[in-house]
Amino acid sequence: IHAHTTLFTAMTLHELESPEALQAFLQTHANALICFSATWCGPCRASKPTLEELASSYEKNPSLDVKVGIAYEHNLKEAIHQHSVSAFPTYILFQKASEVGRVRGVDFDGIKSMVEKAGCKKDLGEGHSLGGGGGYSAALSPEEARAQRLARFGAPAAAPIPTAKTTGDDEVKDVEMDEPADGQKDVEMSDAPPAQDDSTTDKKEKESEMVDPTASLSQSDLDTLTTSMGFTLIRAQKGLLNGGGTAEGAVEWLLQHQDDDDIDDPIPLVPKSAASSGGSEGASAGGVAQSFKCNECGKTLSNMANLELHANKTGHSDFEESTEKVKPLTAEEKAAKIAEIKNLLKTKRREREEAEKVDDIDREKQRRFMGKEMAKTKEQLEREQRKREALKRKKEKDEFRRERERIRAELAKDKAERQANKGKLHSSLGVEGYNPNAIQYDAPSGGAGGG
Template sequence: MTLIEISSAEELKTFIQKNTVCVVTFSAHWCGPCKQSKPQLEELAKASPVPISIVHESDIGDYLHTFKVTAFPSYVLFVKETEVQRIKGVNLKGVKDMIEAHADRADPAIPKAGGNTLGGSHSAAEARALRLAKLEAGAPKAAAAATTTSTEKAEDDDDDNKATPMETEESKPAASDTGKTDDTKMEDATTEEDKKNPIDDLDKEAIKTLTESMGFSLLRAQKGLLFSTGGTVESAVEWLMEHQDDTDIDEDIPEGSLGSARSYKCNDCGKILSNMANLELHANKTGHSDFEESTCIIVPLTPEEKAAKILEIKSLLASKRSEREEAEKVDQTEQEKRRRFMGKEMVKTKEVMEREARKREATARKREKTEIKRERDRIRAELAKDKAERIANKGKLLGKLGVDGYAPSAIQYNTSGGKDDGDEEEPAAQRPKTAGSTASAANIDDYITKVSSYRAGGDGGKSLKILKLLVGNAADNPNEDKYKKINMETNAYKNKVRPFVGAKKILLAVGFAPDEKDKTHLVLKEDADAELLLSTKVKLEQALAKF
């Protein structure tokens, strides 16, 4: 047979169910002893009368907890899907013995009493003897490797704990051993190792506490210290409480279990770790992945060592705190510098904004004074014009008198209520001699000049803009009926056309006339001159540009 690789929980279930007797090796990719002993395990599987498989903990996930595996590698023998025996740690000799003890149950066709096998000439006892002989012949290397692998050299690289090795490194062969064969050397190494009893290295005070103070028997105290992780009184008590109902709790300690793993060693940095939790924490923190089991016992720190360690930690914390305070001071200084710089920049920005605001105010005041001066000069010019007209007409003006009294003709507004300046003829006494009462296309320039004379408040410009819009729409869209009618009741017309003398006459001169059906509208005549509309539009644009 060959070593069967299992890669999933389903394969593991099928393997156990299919084989009456089988061995499952629980391993891990990060386990150093698992890697080292795998070649010997493969040799053992070739000679084994029962199938042997290997499965890694990462391949079956939480299903591993079903088998309560606490160490790697672990060799578990199943008979009819029931666990019969288990070996923890690399102990291939123990695995071979375990297989020998249950090999006769692997083939149900072999009778338990005398007789021949089906299809063969050997009796059941002879067949079993042949299988065991084959197993022993194929597994000497595996057994030797198991013995060699169980010997470890522990190095104390942990600052927080001390590691006491359960076993010492094998001495180098002397010059006289040069001629020995490999088998002889292996036997010598095994004999030398057997002389070292791990029970002798147990803490005497811990044994005394367990036996005298807690009432455990010497055998149980030794088992608790040997098989628990850490080798302390607390861990021994926990182990004894978990295994107090075991049937072999009061049996002698098996010889093969004296060298079982007591801790874990990181081959990347040499650190000794007391349990699986610390191993996982170390692996996650450092990224190391090469670990192996170790026979070193993690001895707790003494009170003096604890006190020294506490002082060291306090000193380290004080140093870190001092560094942090210095860094905070530097940071505060930098923040204060930035705050002051930002404050200065804000003051500068505020001064610039205030200076710009003062400039804008000065410009506005200057513009206002200029407009006032220009209006004053215009009024003076109008007064001079009126004075000259009075002199020429023997003290009479040709303009109208408004509701507020004197109103020069140059700035005369229409005050006839709802009527425009072109609605009816003016009285002969008040009508200018040079101007007719009806609008004429020949006088369009005079009408535009009249409207442009309204300078106060920009009224003339507003009126010219509306007139340009009305005339321009009619000129540019001769086929659009909506541009051929003007509503005289809109606010735009009332406020920007009606009050200004000459504004309505421009509309009448280009072809608009009062609607006979609706007196509130002006309608463009059918025979209106399109060229006159376009030329008037251009004149209005020019006048607006000059305004």
């Protein structure tokens, strides 16, 4: 039984392993509660069993329609910034893929209250009513049940319908039905639209309104990043949005993401509820979570950008939220921090230039080496071509020499034959003209020997 319960609990908490899986989950389910978590977060690991139990209770509740999912920051990567997540864990409730509320930190009472206020009820469909309607309709005939539905929704009935007498337990007594008068038509039934109060309508209008997320950024921090440090306005705005709203966090975020392909893309508009959630959460949190603490070295970090930078530098992975507020920098400390950051940027720029110089030298060496190799190859090809031409000329000379010797031998043979035959040649001239015999170069001439 315990193994079955564990398997059912694991199935009710859906782990979303990519941004595409998260979007598909939000599009598939009308009401979705997403826990944005991290593997290095201590409270996230400690509260996961309770989250699984909550997901199981929602799955078993027949009146609620809420699906629970968990998404880790290492799977979502940059897509997590689309939901303005500034702390782990963060629980966001979506209705039809739009955010309707969020809870920052481990607060399951707040999560239950958020789900209850959102009205995530399950649609029971047509022909059902709450409060014991099933037994009531079964005790009536179809005509009586239809008349009761007409009376309940306030539609005009075909004939006067007496009020049913009920007891404290809603037990139905005898109901007398009159026949409808002639000429009256049946009233067509239709589902009544769900009632919406003004607060729900105002909330939806607020969620659908799109605003510029950079409007609330500090102008002094923007001036510091653009004028003093030389960042472009779009990069300064992105740094403040993703770096916890401080110049230090913005610089650290920009140092990590300055080579991103979309670093200079325009900042899109966001829903008004998402833009205002950061400030409302900080105000409501009070002294609950003011910073992050590394459990391995005890260092207190002011924002998520500092936490990521610390994790990358040290390899530490055990962090938790802290109620300790990081003391803001004084004017002197801020100036010293800016100078330190400038020196760091200058050092990184110098290192990058040195690396580019080394790369240029390596490319030049490679170019020269390839040029030398190509010259050697070309020289070798020319040398082989000259050898082939020399062999060809030698062969032509040998053939010319052999032909000349053959002609000389033929002339000597004819001369010897004339001397032997008193100036006459036999079998050299025929009907077709001059036709000497074949000459054997290796064999001595018989006519010459006889003379």
